[in-house]
Amino acid sequence: xxxxxxxxxxxxxxxxxxxxxxxxxxxxxxxxxxxxxxxxxxxxxxxxxxxxxxxxxxxxxxxxxxxxxxxxxxxxx
Amino acid sequence: xxxxxxxxxxxxxxxxxxxxxxxxxxxxxxxxxxxxxxxxxxxxxxxxxxxxxxxxxxxxxxxxxxxxxxxxxxxxxxxxxxxxxxxxxxxxxxxxxxxxxxxxxxxxxxxxxxxxxxxxxxxxxxxxxxxxxxxxxxxxxxxxxxxxxxxxxxxxxxxxxxxxxxxxxxxxxxxxxxxxxxxxxxxxxxxxxxxxxxxxxxxxxxxxxxxxxxxxxxxxxxxxxxxxxxxxxxxxxxxxxxxxxxxxxxxxxxxxxxxxxxxxxxxxxxxxxxxxxxxxxxxxxxxxxxxxxxxxxxxxxxxxxxxxxxxxxxx
Numbered sequence: 327x328x329x330x331x332x333x334x335x336x337x338x339x340x341x342x343x344x345x346x347x348x349x350x351x352x353x354x355x356x357x358x359x360x361x362x363x364x365x366x367x368x369x370x371x372x373x374x375x376x377x378x379x380x381x382x383x384x385x386x387x388x389x390x391x392x393x394x395x396x397x398x399x400x401x402x403x
Numbered sequence: 404x405x406x407x408x409x410x411x412x413x414x415x416x417x418x419x420x421x422x423x424x425x426x427x428x429x430x431x432x433x434x435x436x437x438x439x440x441x442x443x444x445x446x447x448x449x450x451x452x453x454x455x456x457x458x459x460x461x462x463x464x465x466x467x468x469x470x471x472x473x474x475x476x477x478x479x480x481x482x483x484x485x486x487x488x489x490x491x492x493x494x495x496x497x498x499x500x501x502x503x504x505x506x507x508x509x510x511x512x513x514x515x516x517x518x519x520x521x522x523x524x525x526x527x528x529x530x531x532x533x534x535x536x537x538x539x540x541x542x543x544x545x546x547x548x549x550x551x552x553x554x555x556x557x558x559x560x561x562x563x564x565x566x567x568x569x570x571x572x573x574x575x576x577x578x579x580x581x582x583x584x585x586x587x588x589x590x591x592x593x594x595x596x597x598x599x600x601x602x603x604x605x606x607x608x609x610x611x612x613x614x615x616x617x618x619x620x621x622x623x624x625x626x627x628x629x630x631x632x633x634x635x636x637x638x639x640x641x642x643x644x645x646x647x648x649x650x651x652x653x654x655x656x657x658x659x660x661x662x663x664x665x666x667x668x669x670x671x672x673x674x675x676x677x678x679x680x681x682x683x684x685x686x687x688x689x690x691x692x693x694x695x696x697x698x699x700x701x702x703x704x705x706x707x708x709x710x711x712x713x714x715x716x717x718x
Contacts, residue, residue: 358501
């Protein structure tokens, strides 16, 4: 997948905060929308890491994304 | 409203059909069939049309892309107020932050992250499917989810959708049981569409699945024998899991079963996700309504399907 990888949750949060600041989110504290982008934990990868899924709106804030694989659980047969 | 002991099914002024009758300012009759008034007891219900006469809330809350402001959008003549929606999102995109629960239980489905919000307006135009408004999920990360609540002895699902994906698991709706050591719906209930991949019987290529848990010792569950929903086409899905029923219906017809097992179904607590199974299996396409009961709706199924099809003209 295309996105942004981080070694720690703190790094992912910092990237998230930068996106919120760039886009002025939240507009109002009462708004439902509280973040511009979310981050996830690649719990099945070795080593584990945190990541943000690429969206073109992130380019001016986070720069060019990289390609990496996220291991997803599968349904048991 | 009745004349004598007979229900009024239609009303006319001269030869012109009318939709509502008022006494003073009070509506005493409507030709519109409120689904949740006829088939009560939904656990959660999300639609772009009005499902209960007594529901006074909005349909959705929308964020517009131009300035990220948000506004509730209600109903007009029992349908989404597209005039207000188009006005609010004039010339820009609109995204759903909240799909309000019309069941009366208050399980509103929200998305607090902008990038994960499904879309309903594109460049000022309301997104539609077969002439009716629809919520478009990107198949990448979009979903709406609720607070946790408990589902009890059954799981009945009904929905109108158009699925565009040609690969992967695509989850229409799920009720996740979340606890330590229980990831990815190993327990919990869901409706999945699997497309374009081979696999074991439980992972059958081009199938539709409804299940209570994803491990081989979890029942009831149903896997269709091949594809039953045509991609890029509006469809009506009905699915029921209970101690006596495990079945998917596509546009009113029962899907043939590759796997069909019934068993007792346990009470579980979790969040509802519309358009994903938590962070996986993102639905790609449009959803116009989806609602769930925690009771076996086998006796009401055809009536519910008729109500949905009468409104959306799916088949």
